Amino acid sequence: MSMLTNTPYDEITIGQTASYSKTLSEDDVTLFAAVSGDVNPVHLDAEFAATTPFKQRIAHGMWSGAIISAALAVEFPGPGTIYLGQSMSFRAPVFIGDTITIELEVTAKRDDKQFVTLACKAVNQHGKTVVKGSAEVIAPSEKVSIPKPVLPIISIG
Amino acid sequence: MSMLTNTPYDEITIGQTASYSKTLSEDDVTLFAAVSGDVNPVHLDAEFAATTPFKQRIAHGMWSGAIISAALAVEFPGPGTIYLGQSMSFRAPVFIGDTITIELEVTAKRDDKQFVTLACKAVNQHGKTVVKGSAEVIAPSEKVSIPKPVLPIISIG
Numbered sequence: 001m002s003m004l005t006n007t008p009y010d011e012i013t014i015g016q017t018a019s020y021s022k023t024l025s026e027d028d029v030t031l032f033a034a035v036s037g038d039v040n041p042v043h044l045d046a047e048f049a050a051t052t053p054f055k056q057r058i059a060h061g062m063w064s065g066a067i068i069s070a071a072l073a074v075e076f077p078g079p080g081t082i083y084l085g086q087s088m089s090f091r092a093p094v095f096i097g098d099t100i101t102i103e104l105e106v107t108a109k110r111d112d113k114q115f116v117t118l119a120c121k122a123v124n125q126h127g128k129t130v131v132k133g134s135a136e137v138i139a140p141s142e143k144v145s146i147p148k149p150v151l152p153i154i155s156i157g
Numbered sequence: 158m159s160m161l162t163n164t165p166y167d168e169i170t171i172g173q174t175a176s177y178s179k180t181l182s183e184d185d186v187t188l189f190a191a192v193s194g195d196v197n198p199v200h201l202d203a204e205f206a207a208t209t210p211f212k213q214r215i216a217h218g219m220w221s222g223a224i225i226s227a228a229l230a231v232e233f234p235g236p237g238t239i240y241l242g243q244s245m246s247f248r249a250p251v252f253i254g255d256t257i258t259i260e261l262e263v264t265a266k267r268d269d270k271q272f273v274t275l276a277c278k279a280v281n282q283h284g285k286t287v288v289k290g291s292a293e294v295i296a297p298s299e300k301v302s303i304p305k306p307v308l309p310i311i312s313i314g
Contacts, residue, residue, distance in 0.1 A: 004197070020194070028192050034308050035188045035220070037179050038227035040161070040236055044306045061240040062219070062226035063192070069219035070195035079197055083218040089242040089293075136246075149201045151191050157309035 002148040006078030009114045009139035016106045018076030022067050023099040024059050027156055032060050059094035064122045064131040071102035072135055074148075077116065080140030084115070088133035092124075099125045107134070114138050159305040163235030166271045166296035173263045175233030179224050180256040181216050184313055189217050216251035221279045221288040228259035229292055231305075234273065237297030241272070245290035249281070256282045264291070271295050 033039050038060055041048035049057040065088055072081055094100060101123050108117035116139045122131035190196050195217055198205035206214040222245055229238055251257060257279050265274035273296045279288035 022194050030308060031188045031192045031311065032223070033306075034311055035185050035192065036223035036227040037177070038223075038230045039306045039308060040230045041303060041306050042236075044308075048303070060223070060226060060230075062223050062243075065222050065226075065243070066189070066193035066195070066217070066219050069217060069222075070193040073195045073197045073217075079199075083247050085244070085246040086219075086222070087242070087244040090240050146198060146205070149190075149196050149198050151187060151196060151201075152314035154188065154191055155312045 003145050004074055004079050004148050005145040006080050006140045006143065007076055008141060008143050009116070012077060012106055012109065012116055012139055014106050014109060018071070018104045019101055020067065020071035020075040021099055021101040024063065024094060024096055026096050028063065029057065029059060029096060030156055031154070032063050032066070036060065036062070054093050057096055061090045064088070064090070064094060064100060067100060068102050068120050068122060068131070068133070068135065071104055072118070072137060076104055077137065077139045079144055079146055080142070082138040084136040084138060086133060086135050088131050090131055092128055092130045094124065094130050100130065114141065160302050161231055161236050161305050162302040163237050163297050163300065164233055165298060165300050166273070169234060169263055169266065169273055169296055171263050171266060175228070175261045176258055177224065177228035177232040178256055178258040181220065181251060181253055183253050185220065186214065186216060186253060187313055188311070189220050189223070193217065193219070211250050214253055216253070218247045221245070221247070221251060221257060224257060225259050225277050225279060225288070225290070225292065228261055229275070229294060233261055234294065234296045236301055236303055237299070239295040241295060242293040243290060245288050247288055249285055249287045251281065251287050257287065271298065
């Protein structure tokens, strides 16, 4: 069984890094539209998107936000992390088929509250930074390792 | 046919407000887990969630980010808006069945670049602010009204 294991506050050091990757599928764009309500045709309609400066369908900007949050939740610090805040600047578009890697780096710790600040970058397969930002979390107090839930099958159309 | 209509830069005034609401379903939580990869059991497993301080499954924090982005994309300023940046602080959990209303208010305009800054609040059905933040966008230059795409049916399990 696949497990989710965290890094508790005491094991976290300034400068520590972690990464998490995801490839954007066409289905992901449809699902993000459903879950957010953002049905803008620039994301959903190839013919419409061809008339825009990007010439093709682009990901919702906040999809990159979603994978930043996933990187913090499942990768580092992982389960038990409490999300306090996130800033993001959107630098470049993400296209269907792109593989986005979230690069996290610990920039500050505050011992009395177990606050951790992390620089966050979303980088595509060409090395281009598509999103840059910063996250603030409360790191978990204790080491845990929990079974990774398996999602049900999702069908579209 | 339902249409998406925008508010171009010249029609936007400081202090102008707009809102957008969405109710979080159990399916939305599953879809957000799929699209982000955040399969943390605090979102997906009722039995596990019962052992946490929240006592029940909670939404992914970034789901509120997704509906803030949808508010900007489909409601105000709407189609043609370019997303530059977003800050968010997560104040309170969102539970399955909660109706979250995004309240937007224009706080600044910069004419030479058509930049618009908006204060963003996500408020639940009890009036509690769950997320507070600020968005930076380039507002559309021209008025457009485009057909609203209809999503395919999504089935889970």
